[in-house]
Amino acid sequence: MQNKNITVVKSMDVLNLFLHHSVLTLNEMVELLGVPKTSVHRMAGSFETMGFLQKNDEGRYKLGLQFLQFGQLVAERLDIRQIALPIMKELRDRAKEAVNLIIKDSNDAIYIEKVDTLHPVRLYTKVGRRAPLYAGACSRIILAFLDEDEQERYVCETKMVPIGSGTITDKDQMREVLADARENGYTISDSELENETISIAAPIFDHTGSLAAGLSIAGPDSRFGEERHPELIELLKSAAKEISFQLGYQEGNE
Known part of the structure; x- marks a missing residue:
C-alpha cells in the first residue's frame, strides 16, 4: 500500500463491486466488502452526490451517468489518437517536421500524440x-474555433504573460489573430512558446462539426522560411481534413 491513499483505495473498492453487479443495496455492499456499514454508507453517499452512483426508489445503487460522460470522453480521445497517428506519420514524412496532436483540457491545450522529425x-x-x-x-x-462567447470570455479573463519572445499578450491583437485563424483555417506562431521556433496548426472536427483537436507542424525557424509556408499549410490542412473525415465530419457542419 506504499504511496497509496487508503481512503481512495477503499472508495474504489466500492465502485469495483459494480463491475460484477448491476445493482446493490447498502447491506449487500457491506457484506461483499466486509467493512463497517457507516463507512460504506459515507462512501456511497459521496459517490451519489458526485454522480458516480445513483439510488433508485427501492434504495438500491447502480453506476451513475457521470461514468457515461467520462467513458465517452475516454473513448473519443483514444479513437482520435488511433485514427490520427498514421496520418500524422505520413504528414511528418512529407513535411519533414514534427507533428503534434492537441486537445483542450480546461484552459490549457494538452499534447496527446506526437511524431518526431527525423x-x-x-x-x-x-x-x-x-x-x-x-x-x-x-x-x-x-x-480560435471555440464558441464565440467562450472564446471572448477566455480572452477577457486570462492574463496573457510572455512565454517566448513572440508571445502575443495584447488582447486586441489576439482577437485579430483568432479571427484570421477562423477565416483561413490555420494559424502560425513564431517564438511564442520557445524562442526560434515556428508552428503551424489547423483544426480537426468531429462528426457533429464540433472542434475535436488541433494538428500542428513545428520545428526550428531556420527550416520554416516563408517560401515553405504555402506548401506546409496545404499539407497540414489536408491531413487535418482527412482525420476529420475519418471522425465522421462532413464539410459544412462546423
Whole structure:
C-alpha cells in the first residue's frame, strides 16, 4: 500500500463491486466488502452526490451517468489518437517536421500524440505537455474555433504573460489573430512558446462539426522560411481534413 491513499483505495473498492453487479443495496455492499456499514454508507453517499452512483426508489445503487460522460470522453480521445497517428506519420514524412496532436483540457491545450522529425536538430515536445490556449499555434487553433462567447470570455479573463519572445499578450491583437485563424483555417506562431521556433496548426472536427483537436507542424525557424509556408499549410490542412473525415465530419457542419 506504499504511496497509496487508503481512503481512495477503499472508495474504489466500492465502485469495483459494480463491475460484477448491476445493482446493490447498502447491506449487500457491506457484506461483499466486509467493512463497517457507516463507512460504506459515507462512501456511497459521496459517490451519489458526485454522480458516480445513483439510488433508485427501492434504495438500491447502480453506476451513475457521470461514468457515461467520462467513458465517452475516454473513448473519443483514444479513437482520435488511433485514427490520427498514421496520418500524422505520413504528414511528418512529407513535411519533414514534427507533428503534434492537441486537445483542450480546461484552459490549457494538452499534447496527446506526437511524431518526431527525423532531423537531428529538432523541437522537443512530449505527450502530456501543456500550454495556455493563447500561446503558440497548436494551442491557439483550439481557442480560435471555440464558441464565440467562450472564446471572448477566455480572452477577457486570462492574463496573457510572455512565454517566448513572440508571445502575443495584447488582447486586441489576439482577437485579430483568432479571427484570421477562423477565416483561413490555420494559424502560425513564431517564438511564442520557445524562442526560434515556428508552428503551424489547423483544426480537426468531429462528426457533429464540433472542434475535436488541433494538428500542428513545428520545428526550428531556420527550416520554416516563408517560401515553405504555402506548401506546409496545404499539407497540414489536408491531413487535418482527412482525420476529420475519418471522425465522421462532413464539410459544412462546423
